[in-house]
Amino acid sequence: MGFDLLLLAPVGSILALGFALYLALSILKMDEGTDKMKEIAQAVRVGAQAYLKRQYLGISIFFVVVFFILLAMAMKNYLVIFVPFAFLTGGIFSGLSGFIGMNIATQSSNRTAQAASKSLNSGLRVAFSSGAVMGLTVVGLGLLDLSIWYYFLNWYYSCHAIPLGTDKIAAITSTMLCFGMGASSMALFARVGGGIFTKAADVGADLVGKVEAGIPEDDARNPAVIADNVGDNVGDVAGMGADLYESYVGSIVATSALGVAAGLGVAGVTVPMVMAAVGVIASIIGTFFVKSGEQASQKVLLAALRKGVFTSSLIVAVISYFLVRYSLGVEHLGVYWSVLAGLVAGVLIGLCTEYYTSSGFKPTRSIADASLTGPATVIIGGIAVGMMSTAIPVIIVCVAILISFFASGGAANFNSGLYGIAISAVGMLSTLGITLATDAYGPVADNAGGNAQMANLPPEVRKRTDALDSLGNTTAATGKGFAIGSAALTALALIAAYKDQVMILGKDVNTSMMNPTVLVGLLLGGMLPFLFCSMTMRAVGRAAGKIVVEVRRQFKEIIGIMEGTAKPDYARCVTIATAAAQKEMIAPSLLAIVAPIAVGLLIGIDAVAGLLMGATVTGFVLAVMMANSGGAWDNAKKFVEEGHHGGKGSPAHKATVVGDTVGDPFKDTSGPSLNILIKLMSMVSIVFASFIIKNTLFK
């Protein structure tokens, strides 16, 4: 029974990829606009590709090195021989989805601007389709990778010896679990590198262009303007995609592994994959609901986007019931409530994020009001709002944890409860195909605005792209909340899977907080997100400094830039930002990878459990705070720009610009990178568990 249904996984994967291809082709058929528009889009595309090329080159060195390390570990029997290869495919598939998503996004910006010449709705449709390509590629490739490995391992262990101490299904899930490390590593580089690139370009462009030279944002005379546009794509499309790709596959493999421990057998292992496949189909259906009349207002468009997401969620909610009922059996029907808890929690966290970061509500308004007493009160207000905004998402996740643990029968069977927590993450992420679409649509709209501005399109077009962009900010906030919430649940599932894997290796993890090594792990783990944020924020500062120097140099040395008679050297800014991002992402990335191994070797496997938990708790809260402070500052600035408190150019506006600049690395670099930090550390711990157990100083 479970097995027949599992066919849905490759089928869903192929459907997603096929539909993504169909959408991509229909985008490519659309009108590209004027020559000027094409030229600008081309420049962004070339920049983005140059970034990705260099990024993937750097990352491939890392992957080759780690591949051989893992291979050596496999040779010494620390790992199953498939792990190094699974590591590679995880990384390659994640990288591929980033590549596809970014390519289509850079193809869509001028087409969106052109379509917006007709109507708001036409513009939305192009941008949303581009987002849907990204969303469906991520889930499609994720499911494909999972399916290939599952079927392969299932076949392999049917005709070869199963590793000592496990049965077939445990052998399969143990191996697949490790494959998440490839996706995690890729995501880290994409998020950290992309985050540094995008904010270095953004801050650098603003500091010289807007502040010093007094030219508008997205002005073609600014040498860093293309880099800024490239940054939107590498950060918010490729980075976000890789982040959620990782959560997606991570939560599924962790749930599968916990399914074995819970004694749910093959069905327990396959249900998460099947549910993901159901989510893919629901997402595709959902995209058809994102439509409205040609002359729709922004509000109607937002409602249209929401309708798509809610429809998909509803479909998953209904089908999951039957899936759980007939796959796991009526005695495990409680698992359904776990799925539902995750699904609902994801939606609620998104709404909560919107409340705290939208200028339609009190928190962001209070920051705008604080601008009347200067930048210091704007900063204090923004940090206070961000800190305040952590309460509800944490409570939502806590309620989801309790419901999913106990509904899945955790009181009687502890491992069933953990399975419930893990599958709630799968439930939350099941509709990723469409939620990511509404999110990845944002940067396309942003770039379309830049394109329209630089190509001097008529004001009403620019107004429409502004409306699309603003809508994108709302969905981006929702998406960010969703990404953080799902990362937290996935990380918890991975921690449970870590304990489980150590037990398979014949050791037990003492997870009591009173155990001094766990306690020390908790403290170190609680500190790591702060250290990590500090490193990424400084990295942005240094990289932005390089852009500032370059933009100043071009303004000075290239005669005629300001008059529009000479063209700035856009490519150089892209190159500089790329090189800086490459260099700066090394240290924080190493921290994430080395910390759990070092703690394990020095203070033992219990301390690692503490480390992971401490990092997850603090990382989750800090990520919410940073994302929401940043979002609220951004929208407070926009609110003032709309004419409140003196409008553009007033002292209040200048104060909010300070807030926005501080918020940039908060919300687009450091905050989102924390999602990866907490997941990757768990992944590393799982993969290196056997190595640590045998070599730790602290037995």
Added chain:
Amino acid sequence: MGFDLLLLAPVGSILALGFALYLALSILKMDEGTDKMKEIAQAVRVGAQAYLKRQYLGISIFFVVVFFILLAMAMKNYLVIFVPFAFLTGGIFSGLSGFIGMNIATQSSNRTAQAASKSLNSGLRVAFSSGAVMGLTVVGLGLLDLSIWYYFLNWYYSCHAIPLGTDKIAAITSTMLCFGMGASSMALFARVGGGIFTKAADVGADLVGKVEAGIPEDDARNPAVIADNVGDNVGDVAGMGADLYESYVGSIVATSALGVAAGLGVAGVTVPMVMAAVGVIASIIGTFFVKSGEQASQKVLLAALRKGVFTSSLIVAVISYFLVRYSLGVEHLGVYWSVLAGLVAGVLIGLCTEYYTSSGFKPTRSIADASLTGPATVIIGGIAVGMMSTAIPVIIVCVAILISFFASGGAANFNSGLYGIAISAVGMLSTLGITLATDAYGPVADNAGGNAQMANLPPEVRKRTDALDSLGNTTAATGKGFAIGSAALTALALIAAYKDQVMILGKDVNTSMMNPTVLVGLLLGGMLPFLFCSMTMRAVGRAAGKIVVEVRRQFKEIIGIMEGTAKPDYARCVTIATAAAQKEMIAPSLLAIVAPIAVGLLIGIDAVAGLLMGATVTGFVLAVMMANSGGAWDNAKKFVEEGHHGGKGSPAHKATVVGDTVGDPFKDTSGPSLNILIKLMSMVSIVFASFIIKNTLFK
């Protein structure tokens, strides 16, 4: 053997109080300076007393209410009958030490200014003596309270029935443990209320005086200037004193309680008290080392202060060896290393704090450099420095935990290890008499500067008081690091004591992090410090807003203020700040008290353990970050004011002023209040443990 030594506790207490009285009397004999100086000091004194009067009135309502709640609980046998009374004495003694410390501090400011007319060293001696009065009063009253209760309970349980399930010594320590809640509650109000008062007055005075009216800091024409000076006393003297009073008695009673569980008998219970008494005597001896030649430089003075602290530490380190050796016996000699680990960790954390916040080192310099690109980069830089600065203190505490656990034999006897961790906190705090003196000296120097400025003393005097103030900033940074580190260790000891108390009540706490209720507790606990900081920061903002309005009103309505012909209404600003602080401290205080009870009733005793641990981990890291960001911003501003990057009035200076203003609530309100939050929540959990166990929904 242990018992004879215990006499040292009351003896040490009386010595401390006697020496404090001697110092106080010698201060009062000193020259008060000119009439103008007396008048200003009088205004500050009156303001401070008005604040304390109102504050203590408000708090006494709280204490009466809680007293009757505890009494009712005692009637229902949830608590021993002595707890409500112990709660009262804990609060009264803490309040008394705040009262004495603040009174002598406000008597010393003009005398310090007058003495500084002679030489830097004379000024230092007055200010330091004032600090020593505070330090010795805190430890003296703390030890007195402990001694009285110990001797009383020891006598009582010798001739009355011992509560069921415990022996005499356990009955004594259980009751004494609860007495910490009184000290904790008092500390919370002192820190939060004092923190809000001081920063509301400071920010309010600066925003109108410095920024709008363009008059210097501490200018007598500013109506909020007296409130600002009062604030230094209520925040940094009374608040800091209550904070450390709580850590002091909290760590001692927690260690005693854990001594019973560790099976160390009466000696295990009394050793922490005796060690504290040794520390008192060492502190008194240490004060005699704080002296230098009359024409000493600032550097020499700092060395003199350090010499005092190091001498005291050395004395404690030596005598503790013999104390442990002969009191606990040679088989428990390992406990000595625990004490030493705490003592050394305290010193190291202080030095680390200095590195990150002093303009003599790279981190603060980097913030000053960032001022060249405006306020946004100053903010990002300061937050990055604060986040970075969390790493080393956390690692120091972790090393101290591991050493003290294993040195005390935790590997063989788990409870001995916990006793080791707890006694390391006692070791760290043993020299509190003198470390608090170097810290409480700061606000006196600050006020002396204000007095000199307002009384128009010659520039060389003002220069000397500035030097004293700057020295005070260094010692304040060290003191803050010390307060946070000791709070973290104390909180951990209290969490262990909580688990222990629940076991005495016949239940077991499941502290496994994989337990979903513990996990939920951890997440909620990890979030609470953020919520708490958000509340206190907003409170400062609102209170400062009221001061701003009032100062503006006086400038407008009182004709002749600016010309110096009319006197501003200082008292009104004090009244407003007092009322605002009173009102604003209620919500965050309730959060700290209600959270553990609510979590316990809703999700059970295991969740409370998670809550306490989560709050301690995040609270510790966040407190370090906020204190150090704030300190670094402050000193970056001072560094620019010394003439770097354009000096006073330059755009760089304005950018650092923004940083300093943001840092004010960070370092003086929200950050330090976290120390109390984590300790008080543990205290509340211990006192209400029995109530929660019987009434929780989640059994």
